[in-house]
Amino acid sequence: MEIPATQTAVQVTAFGFDNFKVAQTPVPSPGNGEVLVRISVRPLNPSDVFCVLGVYPGYKPKGFPAVLGLEGTGQVAKLGPGCSGRLAEGQRVVAVNWRQAAEGNGTWQQFLVAREEDLVPVPDDLSDEAACQALINPVPVIGMFQDLAAPQGEYVIITAAGSALGRMALRYARHIGVKTIATCRRAEQVSELKEAGADEVFVLTSDADSEAMAARVSELTGGKGAWGAMDSVAGRSPLLVAPSVRQGGSIIVYGAMSEPGVEWHVGQALFRMVALKGFWLVPWLDAQPIEAQREMISKVLQLMKEGVLPPAKVDVRPLEEVAAALRDQGQVGRTDKIVLRG
Template sequence: MATVRLAAIKALNGSSRLRNLSCSLNHRCKALSIRAFSAAMSPPSKAVVYDLHGPPDTVTRIIERPPVELKENDVCVKMLAAPINPSDINRIEGVYPVRPQVPAVGGYEGVGEVYSMGSSVKGLSPGDWVIPLPTSSGTWQTYIVKEQSAWHKINKDTPLEYAATVTVNPLTALRMLEDFVNLNSGDAIVQNGATSIVGQCIIQLARIRGIHSVNIIRDRAGSDEVKEKLKKLGADVVYTESQLEVKNVKGLLANIPEPALGFNCVGGNSASLVLKFLRQGGTMVTYGGMAKKPITVSTSSFIFKDLSLRGFWLQKWMNSDKAEECRSMVDYLLDLVREGKLKYEMELSPFNEFHTALDKALGKLGSQPKQIIQF
């Protein structure tokens, strides 16, 4: 009987050891699980945020943001550069038609490199350069986590500042040249705001296609130097607004055909000058309103010239079924950049000098190149 009890005690002791071993293994598994969970997190991020709408130089601030969990299809991107666009400023001011809810991180385009990935991500590797496509808010921060489908891989040989800015201004120029009028080599376009990045891109893309460009700039000191810069990009003719205060502006065209297509980003009198150049049945596309003045069109322009007025908004276009198509367009534009056929003036500014770059973008420090924040 004593022997049976001793055997039972040994069995219980053995069972206890097994339970202890099982608990120990469970504890270790949980610890490993916690460590694995921790490894699938982004690093902490620094970001430019605004908690309410208002003047960008007063409502924006730089804060530390906590790590973000990576899901299996997520990609963590270390941002390299992002521009300060006029539309970014308008979003912060609260006057842009579509804007993120506050509090929000600023910025709407940029370029970064892959830092880490979820377990199901294929076709990307750490160090690859990617851009958010379609564009999306929140690029003014050091690390971003989004699903793989939100990123487009690009050639790392692309100059940093062009990779950061290809998806707003150059893409706008390309789409407007191709979407409204069927232009052939030898045709002509007319535009105001020719010194803008969109304007510079239109000049160069038109030249590649053999299309003439008539360009209007505002009167300012150094306008002759500006004219020469635009002509080096491929502009056929460049006029200041005051030079066009003549009865027959078309007499200034010389051997250039009457433009079939016009682009307006200013409004007011400048838009009227674009309309004067257009041929019978011509089209003017408005994509901005820098003068904040309405477009006035004479009755005769509609009745006797049969002119058409259209509008273009890139974000609406990209939110349509064109989202995938625009990836090949971006690659085409970046190919032109690397071939030296598409260029525009920009300035890289360190992230820790963000508010100085913002002042430049706001025009508080005089005329400045487009500001690109480098992280």
């Protein structure tokens, strides 16, 4: 691959939505055990919005201008000295962690240096647009089902199940024999979520919805309640979900689509012993040896191909138009994942 002297990079000059700049920057060189990757596509995730706002704990730029972007797919452009021979130039790869991204040197640019040991080859029959979604959404699906350890045949509640991650969770649950109760905020999404693999679907936005759901879940589970829940909405959502969760069950709050706070009732904790827990991909993956991290991503890529972790449909935009793409990211009812190509 011909490597130019400079590249296109989308920089931010400060936190906030109005501080983007498209710049030409030098292409870096890979050091010992490192690989230069030509990034081709990157998905936009809710975590990118938190990065832009400066509130994502996984993004602490050393200074400005900085480059955002925590995930992406690319091609090996150049192997640095001391690489093992596991990868070849031209090979398509994803990373278990684009480590420089956390410091403000992320995937919203054309070339990025990665540690060779962090890179995983992409199978030939998986598109760049699918492969670029292999880290941030699928890994928590696997991790949270491991944490909940629901026995086969039990129900798990997934809130905002129409999200890209939620849809993967619905399919993955089927794969491991767990039943799902999906919730959403729009009635028109109910039939769509049944088609996406949910066993039961509820609109859940009010106390009345919460009571109706708890009554039906009680019927479905012989009075026991759902084994546990995964919530990405926060705010009042865990409180609305809790009456449907079994005594002693857990609600994993892994996102904050509504607000950063969580409303809770001591009765759920004290008398029903329902636990609120968190899940964050970064420490969960990092706690494992690097070989296990690579195996996890290889497994995800395979499960994506098999439709067990279906990649979201994509809306491809030019890299340079990231500011407009970020505005569209917040639209209610957006169906496709925005990916940036360039």
